[in-house]
Amino acid sequence: MVDLMTALALAITIEGLAYALFPEGMKKMMAQVMEQPSATIRVAGVTAAVAGVFVLWLIRG
Template identity: 35%
Template sequence: MTLFLTALGLMLVIEGFLYGGIPSFAKRMAEMLLQTPDDVLRKAGLASAIIGLCLIWMARGL
């Protein structure tokens, strides 16, 4: 549970910096997401989830 809360907190910090620090960039990225086909978003999302799981697995093994 500690690892989950740490990861959630880190995600919120990164998003907070993005929206608080450079909101115009966040808006441009949101517009690009709306124009990106679903299959591309699905593949990118699955790839990043797999990479994230691998990173967690490696970090927990060290």
Template identity: 40%
Template structure:
């Protein structure tokens, strides 16, 4: 459970860096997502999940 909370904390840090450090870029990316087809968002989401699982697996000693 401790690892879960650490992971949530890291997600918040990364998102905070984007919104706090580059608010114009965050706004542009959000606008771009609105114009993307749902299928492209679905594929990008699945790719992000796969990459995340792979990174965790490697970090844990795979």
């Protein structure tokens, strides 16, 4: 459980840094995402989730 909370905290930190360092870029990116069809966003989300599980599997063995 500690590992899960650590990973969540790290993800929030990285996302927060992106918004703090590149606010205009993040606004542009969000606008571009809003223009995409839901299916495209869903595929990107599933792909990211599968990649995350794969990396976790590689690390944890």
